[in-house]
Amino acid sequence: MKKILVIGSLNMDTVIETPYMPKSGETLTGKGVFLVPGGKGANQAYAAGKLGGNVSMIGAVADDSFGKMLTDNLEKVGVNTAGIAVMEGETTGQAFITVDGCGANSIILIGGTNAKVSRELIDENRALIEDCDILMMQLEIDPAVVEYAKDLAVSLGKMVILDPAPAKGNLPDSIWKGVAYIKPNETELEILTGRSLNGEEERREAAEQLRAKGVKNVMVSLGGDGLLLVNDDGCRFFPAHKVNAVDTTAAGDCFTASFALALSKGESVEEAIRFGQKASAIAVTRKGAQTSIPSLEEVLAYGMNL
Ligand code: RIB
Numbered sequence: 001m002k003k004i005l006v007i008g009s010l011n012m013d014t015v016i017e018t019p020y021m022p023k024s025g026e027t028l029t030g031k032g033v034f035l036v037p038g039g040k041g042a043n044q045a046y047a048a049g050k051l052g053g054n055v056s057m058i059g060a061v062a063d064d065s066f067g068k069m070l071t072d073n074l075e076k077v078g079v080n081t082a083g084i085a086v087m088e089g090e091t092t093g094q095a096f097i098t099v100d101g102c103g104a105n106s107i108i109l110i111g112g113t114n115a116k117v118s119r120e121l122i123d124e125n126r127a128l129i130e131d132c133d134i135l136m137m138q139l140e141i142d143p144a145v146v147e148y149a150k151d152l153a154v155s156l157g158k159m160v161i162l163d164p165a166p167a168k169g170n171l172p173d174s175i176w177k178g179v180a181y182i183k184p185n186e187t188e189l190e191i192l193t194g195r196s197l198n199g200e201e202e203r204r205e206a207a208e209q210l211r212a213k214g215v216k217n218v219m220v221s222l223g224g225d226g227l228l229l230v231n232d233d234g235c236r237f238f239p240a241h242k243v244n245a246v247d248t249t250a251a252g253d254c255f256t257a258s259f260a261l262a263l264s265k266g267e268s269v270e271e272a273i274r275f276g277q278k279a280s281a282i283a284v285t286r287k288g289a290q291t292s293i294p295s296l297e298e299v300l301a302y303g304m305n306l
Contacts, residue, residue, distance in 0.1 A: 002133035002264040005046050007058045007122070007139035007149050009114040010084070011093040012066040013289050015249070019101050027110075037051065037073040038095055038289035039114070040138040040165060043250045045294045048136075049077035053264055056132065057122050058083035058125045059141070060113040064167020066092040069114070072175035073290060083125040087113050089111070093140075096151045103245035103284065109140065117141040122149045129153055134260050138163045138168075138253075154178035159263070163256045167191035177214035185221040203228055204235050219273070221252060221257075227273060238273050241281035241303070250289035255280040278302040 001095040013036045022028040029265045037046070045057040057079055061067030063086050070092065071081045073169035089222075093112040122129070122145060129135065135153040137146050137160070146162070152178075153160050161181045167188035190197055191207040197299075207218035207230035220228040246249075258279035262272035279299045294302075 001054055003054045003056070004134045004136060004260055004264055005047070005056050005058065005083075005085060005128055005132035006041050006045040007137045007141070007146070008116075008136075008138045009039040009096040010042040010059050010061050010067075010070045010091055011112075011114070012036075012070060013038035013095045013097050013249070014279055015097045015099060015288060017099050021098060021100050021106060022290035023041070023200060033236070034288070035292050036288035037070050038097075038250065039070070039093055040140050040253050042074060043253035043258040043289050043293075044068055044138070044260075045079045046134050046290045047250075047254050047263075047279070048261045048264075049074065049079040049276075050293050051296045051299065052186065053257075053260045053261045056080035056083055056128050057115075057178060058121065059088055060085040060090075060117050060121065061284070062086070062090040062092040062113050063088050065091055066094070083128050085113075085116075085121055087116060090116065097249055099247050099249065099287075103247050105247070105249050107249075111140075114128075114141050117145055119145055119148050122152070129158070130156060132158060134159045134161060134264055134292055136161045136189065136256065137204060138165055138259050139168060140166065143168060143171055143175060147172070150175065151180065161256060161260055164188055164192055165252060169194060173213045176210055179215045181217045181219060181259075182215050183208065183219040183252065183259075185220055185223065185252065189220055200228065200235075200237075204230055207235075217269070221255065227277065228271070229273065231269075232249065236270075238270075238277060240277055243247075243281050243285055245284040247287045247292065248284050250292055251280045251284045253289070254283040254293055274298065
């Protein structure tokens with residue numbers, strides 16, 4: 001099995017359940033509140049670890065209770081946390097997430113130690129990059145650091161998977177060069193390409209715009225509808241499993257990690273996408289980020305009794 005390295009964010013998520021999203025100026029009584037380990041990077045590392053992958057992570061937390069809870073949770077599923085710096089006198093990253101009655105969410109991030117992930121931290125952990133086969137990243141740390149780590153990994157012949165979330169509109173073209181896979185959703189694809197998209201043809205054109213900048217495979221997530229894969233072989237649609245979503249938080253992280261895990265076991269791209277779709281279909285039926293990630297047994301059994 002190939003080795004997976006995740007570089008990215010760790011957040012403690014404060015989740016507020018609400019009947020609907022409050023409007024500006026409105027005071028709304030929520031249904032409940034709970035704390036869950038999250039952060040796009042940590043969610044990916046946790047998911048790949050829980051599914052049985054060989055996983056390490058580079059990131060940063062503070063020497064506070066949230067930082068310890070986040071690293072402990074990763075270690076519970078076998079993730080090597082040696083590359084996660086523990087920073088004194090700082091605050092661990094946090095996310096404040098509102099989930100409405102349809103399972104949709106809105107998220108406010110407080111960067112904390114995620115904003116301290118630096119080129120120096122990447123250099124200190126160069127051995128982890130040299131040792132991995134697949135590098136997974138997202139955009140909750142400084143994009144310049146993401147590009148730095150990507151360039152190093154590509155120069156060493158590693159496969160780089162980038163989930164460009166949260167999407168930013170002013171990224172340099174150079175960030176895409178040599179990236180093997182990206183997985184934007186439709187809104188993220190609009191932000192990344194600076195155009196509004198209507199229909200499959202325009203999505204394909206936008207994906208080709210990013211491929212022209214150096215990404216080999218673009219997987220456009222269409223949420224509950226499915227996923228569009230655009231690569232040298234053309235354009236292929238993978239329909240999603242129909243489920244009753246209660247919370248879509250981390251569904252994308254779960255998909256990307258499960259996809260990487262399947263690739264790490266030698267599965268084809270198509271098989272890896274289908275595996276990721278099963279894992280994320282289960283995740284959206286559960287509350288929270290890392291609390292929603294299924295086990296390998298659950299993913300393998302998924303669909304057998306439907
Ligand atoms: O992708 C979901 C994640 O986004 C949450 O866990 C939250 O921490 C934010 O980073």
